[in-house]
Amino acid sequence: MEQWKKARIVAESADPDVNISEVARRNGVNRGLLTMWRRLAGVSSSGAFKGFNSAF
Template sequence: MVAESADPAAIISEVARRNGVSRGLLTVWRRRAREASHGARCCAGADRGPRVRLRRRPSGDRGGWCR
């Protein structure tokens, strides 16, 4: 099922429905298969992208539109 859904022409929700599983579950399986295929590189954090620093906002600052 994971291999079938890897076809670029496949529609994931249709593959899942045809096999009696939810689209979300198939997506989890696809992600796990992709991570397993990357091997130790994935676990070492090589594919996680650049690191960024996060700062706390000053107390009382609620941001722009997020209120």
């Protein structure tokens, strides 16, 4: 998947009021994969952005 698509999905899931499972389903990705992308991007479980990891 292209990096810009990953970034868009992660950004969509970063809102603390959004259900991560719904975002994953809507975008056709596994919730666990989205969680890994969020972790790599530095998005905490509360939706706070902690900074990009170079691996993302």
